[in-house]
Amino acid sequence: xxxxxxxxxxxxxxxxxxxxxxxxxxxxxxxxxxxxxxxxxxxxxxxxxxxxxxxxxxxxxxxxxxxxxxxxxxxxxxxxxxxxxxxxxxxxxxxxxxxxxxxxxxxxxxxxxxxxxxxxxxxxxxxxxxxxxxxxxxxxxxxxxxxxxxxxxxxxxxxxxxxxxxxxxxxxxxxxxxxxxxxxxxxxxxxxxxxxxxxxxxxxxxxxxxxxxxxxxxxxxxxxxxxxxxxxxxxxxxxxxxxxxxxxxxxxxxxxxxxxxxxxxxxxxxxxxxxxxxxxxxxxxxxxxxx
Amino acid sequence: xxxxxxxxxxxxxxxxxxxxxxxxxxxxxxxxxxxxxxxxxxxxxxxxxxxxxxxxxxxxxxxxxxxxxxxxxxxxxxxxxxxxxxxxxxxxxxxxxxxxxxxxxxxxxxxxxxxxxxxxxxxxxxxxxxxxxxxxxxxxxxxxxxxxxxxxxxxxxxxxxxxxxxxxxxxxxxxxxxxxxxxxxxxxxxxxxxxxxxxxxxxxxxxxxxxxxxxxxxxxxxxxxxxxxxxxxxxxxxxxxxxxxxxxxxxxxxxxxxxxxxxxxxxxxxxxxxxxxxxxxxxxxxxxxxxxxxxxxxxxxxxxxxxxxxx
Numbered sequence: 001x002x003x004x005x006x007x008x009x010x011x012x013x014x015x016x017x018x019x020x021x022x023x024x025x026x027x028x029x030x031x032x033x034x035x036x037x038x039x040x041x042x043x044x045x046x047x048x049x050x051x052x053x054x055x056x057x058x059x060x061x062x063x064x065x066x067x068x069x070x071x072x073x074x075x076x077x078x079x080x081x082x083x084x085x086x087x088x089x090x091x092x093x094x095x096x097x098x099x100x101x102x103x104x105x106x107x108x109x110x111x112x113x114x115x116x117x118x119x120x121x122x123x124x125x126x127x128x129x130x131x132x133x134x135x136x137x138x139x140x141x142x143x144x145x146x147x148x149x150x151x152x153x154x155x156x157x158x159x160x161x162x163x164x165x166x167x168x169x170x171x172x173x174x175x176x177x178x179x180x181x182x183x184x185x186x187x188x189x190x191x192x193x194x195x196x197x198x199x200x201x202x203x204x205x206x207x208x209x210x211x212x213x214x215x216x217x218x219x220x221x222x223x224x225x226x227x228x229x230x231x232x233x234x235x236x237x238x239x240x241x242x243x244x245x246x247x248x249x250x251x252x253x254x255x256x257x258x259x260x261x262x263x264x265x266x267x268x269x270x271x272x273x274x275x276x277x278x279x280x281x282x283x284x285x286x287x288x289x290x291x
Numbered sequence: 292x293x294x295x296x297x298x299x300x301x302x303x304x305x306x307x308x309x310x311x312x313x314x315x316x317x318x319x320x321x322x323x324x325x326x327x328x329x330x331x332x333x334x335x336x337x338x339x340x341x342x343x344x345x346x347x348x349x350x351x352x353x354x355x356x357x358x359x360x361x362x363x364x365x366x367x368x369x370x371x372x373x374x375x376x377x378x379x380x381x382x383x384x385x386x387x388x389x390x391x392x393x394x395x396x397x398x399x400x401x402x403x404x405x406x407x408x409x410x411x412x413x414x415x416x417x418x419x420x421x422x423x424x425x426x427x428x429x430x431x432x433x434x435x436x437x438x439x440x441x442x443x444x445x446x447x448x449x450x451x452x453x454x455x456x457x458x459x460x461x462x463x464x465x466x467x468x469x470x471x472x473x474x475x476x477x478x479x480x481x482x483x484x485x486x487x488x489x490x491x492x493x494x495x496x497x498x499x500x501x502x503x504x505x506x507x508x509x510x511x512x513x514x515x516x517x518x519x520x521x522x523x524x525x526x527x528x529x530x531x532x533x534x535x536x537x538x539x540x541x542x543x544x545x546x547x548x549x550x551x552x553x554x555x556x557x558x559x560x561x562x563x564x565x566x567x568x569x570x571x572x573x574x575x576x577x578x579x580x581x582x583x584x585x586x587x588x589x590x591x592x593x594x595x596x597x598x599x600x601x602x
Contacts, residue, residue, distance in 0.1 A: 009506055013401040017413055020398060024417050024474065027431050030442045034434070047442035092330035099327025111328060111335075113593070118339050120528070120589035121582070124535035128561050128578040129346035130338065132571055136345070152338035157331055183323030212425035214538040219562065230426035234542055243433060243455055243546040255440060262423075262430045269422040277415055 034259035035059050039242070042255055059256040066253060071261055073225065074232035078265075080143065081217065081228050082210040085150025089206050090199060093153055097160020097198075098191050102173055103183070112161070119154040124215050131219045145220040146228075150210050156202035163198040164191065204276055211269055229265040236261055343582060349575035363576035367564070372554040373577075379540075380556050382465035384533045387472050388526055395477050396522065399484035400510045414485060418478035428475040429542040436467065459547055464555070468539045480525050487521040488514055520596050531588035534581060537562070557581055 034042060036051025064071055099105075100112055126149075134145045168191060176186045214230040221227060224235060237243070240253040253261075353359045367373055398417070402410040423431055434440060437455040438447040452458045459467060491514060499513045515522075540555035554560040557577055565574035 042440045095327040096331035103324030105324030121585035122532045125585045129342035133342040152334040233426045266423045266427045
């Protein structure tokens with residue numbers, strides 16, 4: 001009876017898990033298949049029918065050459081904003097995490113507390129205030145209006161702080177000081193080389209956040225030539241007759257082309273995910289895994 | 292700034308100095324500490340504190356700059372779009388948080404009871420759509436919700452939806468946004484919850500089983516109470532982020548032929564005040580409303596749950 005129960009509940013678990021697998025995966029598979037088909041195929045054929053390479057090349061050609069390679073320009077913008085933000089965030093947050101963990105100064109605890117607060121608060125809450133600020137100094141429309149707010153990444157400081165305070169013993173640093181290192185040398189020669197895993201982690205989280213950010217660039221960058229990919233997608237959506245046959249102008253952007261643009265927008269994050277797979281499923285919860 | 296500090300810090304330790312060595316070291320370390328946090332501190336002031344302070348100033352003044360007290364808050368609160376926006380987001384949050392509690396916890400518990408390697412594959416698959424957060428996820432779901440092309444078209448047909456316009460009727464939006472949020476965000480929470488479940492000592496679970504507890508009883512009476520603080524953590528973060536809804540209604544509105552209000556969510560309303568009405572004071576007032584909600588959430592997490600070790 002007991003055994004029967006266990007088998008039954010296990011089967012039940014797997015049925016549920018497989019059902020949710022379908023829920024999570026089918027949209028991704030559909031998206032990857034869509035560019036191989038024509039808009040007509042998408043409507044009148046089996047949703048999982050295979051398309052042709054010819055369709056893919058046609059849709060890709062239309063999408064990439066659209067408005068003088070706008071998609072590639074958005075991709076370039078996204079890369080500049082994301083990595084510009086990450087670079088400054090790393091330069092500032094790694095030393096800050098180290099300083100908070102291993103040096104004493106007045107206001108240290110306050111700074112830690114404030115960091116915790118701004119880290120938990122959703123970044124979106126500050127977007128309009130940031131716009132008002134940027135507007136006051138006439139910075140709206142410049143790439144820096146996006147890159148600089150991106151570079152303020154308190155979560156990165158917190159991750160670096162946790163890393164340095166839990167994984168780098170004070171004695172190690174004290175030993176270096178006795179050997180004649182000054183504070184800067186201790187950081188540069190001991191703490192910084194140890195920080196490799198935390199640099200990877202901060203880069204990962206900052207990249208996903210920056211790449212997918214919509215609201216901030218949406219208010220800061222009014223010109224199409226400055227758009228990052230997410231705003232570009234919205235631009236395509238408003239121009240395409242794909243969802244509303246009556247709406248939109250004469251643009252030749254239909255569902256296969258839109259699917260390509262969506263794939264281009266998500267591909268970099270997806271690639272990062274695949275590379276980070278192992279640490280993602282096990283160690284996303286830094287410090288909370290059982291050792 | 293940095294050079295001055297390193298010059299100070301690189302002077303050799305001189306024990307003949309009037310200060311004792313320990314005192315000297317302490318002082319030097321203090322200066323070094325400031326140098327290490329200086330870059331981050333500047334960013335924190337410029338892009339965290341200053342915009343918030345500026346928004347507060349704007350929220351309490353009129354366009355001429357004179358102090359107006361709570362007028363902006365009252366005026367925006369009385370606006371006919373204000374309550375519906377918060378109501379919309381409230382309905383969405385109810386569904387989204389409900390699904391987090393029931394489905395995410397359920398899935399995490401199931402994954403925790405099967406073989407580790409199999410569960411790792413499931414966890415990765417569930418986490419994968421997170422790559423399509425934001426605008427991309429909305430576009431994918433516009434395809435999924437369009438009965439003419441959706442792979443779920445049979446399912447949508449059961450409900451009688453024949454075109455996208457029928458699926459994305461305004462009344463359906465809270466549910467639709469919750470589905471999108473779940474699709475892109477549940478995987479991450481499943482991974483977090485699974486990690487928390489993994490932290491429960493095996494002895495506890497074995498003891499419960501020896502005492503005759505079945506899988507469901509172990510889950511409800513042992514596992515869930517032990518990860519309570521992570522559940523609270525998840526709910527508060529999801530709530531705080533959910534109040535900020537912007538890209539979803541914005542993009543779905545774009546595809547809806549104007550059926551969906553451009554002020555569907557509070558953030559959209561603030562955006563509308565700033566960009567359509569050029570009323571930055573009203574926009575700031577709503578931003579401050581939302582900031583206060585975020586701040587309260589953060590305060591609860593920091594002071595009540597002790598999840599974040601600061602020392």
